[in-house]
Amino acid sequence: MSQLRRQHLIAAFDNLDLDGLLVSSETNVGYLTGFTGDSSTLIVARSQSQILSDGRFTTQLSQECPGLDAIIRPIGQPMSDAIAGVARSLGIKRLGFESHVLTVAEFESLSSAASDLTLVATQGIVETLRMIKDADEIAQIREAVQIAETSFAQLRAWLKPGVTEKAAADFLEAAMRENGATGASFPPIVAFGPNAALPHARPDPRSVLGVDDLVLVDWGATGRPYKSDLTRVLATGKVASKFESVYRAVLEAQLRAIDAIHPGVRAQVVDLAARNVITHAGYGPNFNHSVGHGIGRDVHEAPVLRSVTETELRPGMVVTVEPGIYLPGWGGVRIEDDVLVTETGCEVLSRVPKTIESTQI
Ligand code: ZN
Ligand code: ZN
Numbered sequence: 001m002s003q004l005r006r007q008h009l010i011a012a013f014d015n016l017d018l019d020g021l022l023v024s025s026e027t028n029v030g031y032l033t034g035f036t037g038d039s040s041t042l043i044v045a046r047s048q049s050q051i052l053s054d055g056r057f058t059t060q061l062s063q064e065c066p067g068l069d070a071i072i073r074p075i076g077q078p079m080s081d082a083i084a085g086v087a088r089s090l091g092i093k094r095l096g097f098e099s100h101v102l103t104v105a106e107f108e109s110l111s112s113a114a115s116d117l118t119l120v121a122t123q124g125i126v127e128t129l130r131m132i133k134d135a136d137e138i139a140q141i142r143e144a145v146q147i148a149e150t151s152f153a154q155l156r157a158w159l160k161p162g163v164t165e166k167a168a169a170d171f172l173e174a175a176m177r178e179n180g181a182t183g184a185s186f187p188p189i190v191a192f193g194p195n196a197a198l199p200h201a202r203p204d205p206r207s208v209l210g211v212d213d214l215v216l217v218d219w220g221a222t223g224r225p226y227k228s229d230l231t232r233v234l235a236t237g238k239v240a241s242k243f244e245s246v247y248r249a250v251l252e253a254q255l256r257a258i259d260a261i262h263p264g265v266r267a268q269v270v271d272l273a274a275r276n277v278i279t280h281a282g283y284g285p286n287f288n289h290s291v292g293h294g295i296g297r298d299v300h301e302a303p304v305l306r307s308v309t310e311t312e313l314r315p316g317m318v319v320t321v322e323p324g325i326y327l328p329g330w331g332g333v334r335i336e337d338d339v340l341v342t343e344t345g346c347e348v349l350s351r352v353p354k355t356i357e358s359t360q361i
Contacts, residue, residue: 001136002034002065006049008129013046013096018120020045020092022083022110025101027297028126033065036225041083045090052082080106084114096122124302131294131302132316138340140226141295141318144181145338145349147221148228151175152352159361161211161236165190165203168217176221185220185227185299196233196332199289199324212237214331215361220299227299229320230350231336235359243333246325247356249281250333253323254354257291261321261339261346267309274323275307283325292320295338317341318349 009021009032023029023042032042033051037060040053050069053061061070073082087095095114097107099121111119133141154175159168168190176184191201192209196216209215213236220229235243257274271291278287292305295318303311305319313319319341324334337350 001134002032003067005032005129006044009044009126010046012125012129016096016120016122016125017094018096018122019094020087020090021096021122021125022087022098022102023126024098024106025126028098028101028130030225031126031130031297033068035061035064037061037064041079043083043086043090043092043095045087045092048090050086050090052079052086078109078113080109080113083110084117087114087117092117094118094120096120096125098126099123127302130296132314133296133318133340134316137226137296138316138318140223141228141338141340142349144185144221144223144226144228145230147176147179147181147223148219148230149350149352150179151181151221152217152219152230152232155217156234156361159209159215159234161209161213163209164205165192165195165201165207165209166205168209168215169203172217172219176219179221181221181223182225183222185222185229189216189218189231191216191332193331194329197326197328197330199326199332199334209236212240214243214333216332216334218334218336226296228338228350229295229299229336230338230352231322231324231334232352232354233333233335233359234361236361239356239360242330244356245281246283246327246333247359249278249283250323250325250335251354251356252281253277253287254321254335254337257321257323258337258339258346258348261313261319261341263313263315263341263343265313267303267305267311267313267319268307270305270313270319270321271307271309274321278323278325283327286325286327287323288326289324291323292336292339294319313341315341315343 322336
């Protein structure tokens with residue numbers, strides 16, 4: 001699998017006239033090798049790839065990356081010297097580097113260690129490959145979604161007036177770990193009432209759930225290591241008419257956006273499908289973020305689904321669809337699912353109920 005991914009990467013070298021690529025992003029190194037450790041750099045050349053690591057990872061590399069050449073850096077050798085040495089030994093003259101990952105200090109030190117090589121700034125080559133998930137990646141995302149779903153059902157059964165946002169977020173995170181996650185894919189958001197008007201609210205230990213309150217929960221699990229990312233809104237007590245009208249608008253927007261997802265459609269069409277519904281309901285300015293984003297090894301990855309994104313959706317992409325309406329002083333509603341683009345349309349991977357009736361706790 002990893003070898004095939006590296007072959008796809010090499011196929012992208014021609015456009016940039018590269019002999020090799022220095023992969024510094026830990027996530028990208030993991031994607032291209034299967035290695036789950038850190039502090040390691042991969043150099044992919046046309047003929048061969050080598051991973052540069054240190055003595056802490058010798059055993060792990062032989063277990064996780066059989067068949068990949070590993071070079072263990074002697075203690076004290078600067079990474080830039082090691083990279084230059086490997087690049088020369090692989091016959092690389094034009095070495096691409098990930099300009100969105102390397103720091104200025106790392107670039108300067110590499111420039112002086114590799115003054116005989118031409119360093120070529122690249123951006124997002126591996127991230128572009130990562131947009132299309134293979135069967136193994138999709139299976140891992142399904143697992144991460146299932147863990148999130150099971151954990152949310154447990155949270156739902158536990159939630160009651162009197163609990164705090166922080167206690168609920170902690171409960172959810174612990175549940176995901178117990179259900180098989182290595183962790184949360186980001187710190188869970190649990191926001192009650194007016195706090196839900198902040199799309200990225202931080203759970204407050206003093207905010208207590210009331211009897212006629214709404215609860216916004218945005219959460220996800222990290223699996224092996226693929227992630228999930230979901231949002232649901234619940235309500236205690238009687239569903240107020242304002243909540244109902246806002247909720248119905250968001251749900252309709254989300255369903256329309258999901259309907260728009262199929263191969264060949266531009267990402268912006270999906271965003272606009274949701275945005276039109278919310279604008280028509282009178283809440284256009286209150287939907288102040290893009291409708292979704294790719295998900296995989298990172299919780300936010302390419303493609304982003306914005307009103308200006310021209311990227312065409314392709315089978316194998318997994319994206320979130322998460323329109324929302326936020327009313328300062330009142331609260332907010334967002335509904336988020338993870339959606340796989342298939343050959344014929346799409347498949348919603350998450351199945352947490354989202355009808356207005358299902359919001360009642
Ligand atoms: Zn989310
Ligand atoms: Zn999201």
